[in-house]
Amino acid sequence: MKKKILAVVLGLTLCFGMTGCIYEGSKNYDDHSKLISIEGENDLYYYSTTHVVYIVFNEAEFQAGYGYMSPYYSENGKLCTYDTNTKQIVEIGE
Structure with missing residues (x-):
């Protein structure tokens, strides 16, 4: 009986332990x-001095x-930059 309980507890621990908790930082x-x-x-940001757009x-x-x-x-x-006047993402080289 103890072996069955131990096996169930171990199985549940492995099952939940392997799924992990992933969350956004x-x-x-x-x-x-x-x-x-x-x-x-x-998730889109632009660099304040160059205005190049990044995905984070x-x-x-x-x-x-x-x-x-x-x-x-x-x-x-x-590649894209962000135009702060028009608030639009603009391709570089247009």
Whole structure:
């Protein structure tokens, strides 16, 4: 009987332990960088001096967080900047 209970407890522990808890981490980029959030666009930011647009991925699993960013490319495969006057994302080279 003890072996059955131990097997069930061990099985449940492994089952729940392997799924993990993944949640989105904090995105306080204004505190430590020159990235500015683009209104209405989730995960899109522009660099304050160059206005180049970046997509940011920021996640955490248990107590460890990780994230990365990449330049944002348009549907045409071109890098983009953010025009603060018109509040539009513009392809570089237009």
